[in-house]
Amino acid sequence: MVRVCEHKFEYxxxxxxxxxxxxxxxxxxxxxxxxxxxxxxxxxxxxxxxxFDYLHxxxxxxxxxxxxxNMDGIxxxxxxxxxxxxxxxxxxxxxxxxxxxGCPDGWEY
Numbered sequence: 001m002v003r004v005c006e007h008k009f010e011y012x013x014x015x016x017x018x019x020x021x022x023x024x025x026x027x028x029x030x031x032x033x034x035x036x037x038x039x040x041x042x043x044x045x046x047x048x049x050x051x052f053d054y055l056h057x058x059x060x061x062x063x064x065x066x067x068x069x070n071m072d073g074i075x076x077x078x079x080x081x082x083x084x085x086x087x088x089x090x091x092x093x094x095x096x097x098x099x100x101x102g103c104p105d106g107w108e109y
Contacts, residue, residue: 003094006071007103009041009049016060018044023054026078030085037066039078039091049074051081 002024009020020041030037036055042048047070056064067077071093079089097103 001092001094002090003092003096004039004071004075005093005095005103006041006047007095007101008099010102012043018042019060024091026051027082027086027090030081037078037081039074042068047071051078 004024008022008024011021013019013021020043022040024039026037026039035053037051038054040050040052042050048068049071050065051067051074052059052064053066054064058064067074069077075091075093078091082089082091095103
């Protein structure tokens, strides 16, 4: 399982202003040929996460965004895409206090 929470996406990418430094890839089979999907946070908006095609000619643009929404919605969509492509989804919402500053103590499922 890939555990994600909002704390994983707090830091801005110094090379791509407005986007989180952390990006989490979906299984390669999800995007199909010529596409490769990943999750990121759009820091220009409050609590907006995106599934985007990082093989797009301009991956750090709105044109590369396939889906967007809040954390719960984007995890649900990522799992839906993975299930359609591979038979199972790999994402769940959970905190990792040992890895990310600000995460509550203990795992939250």
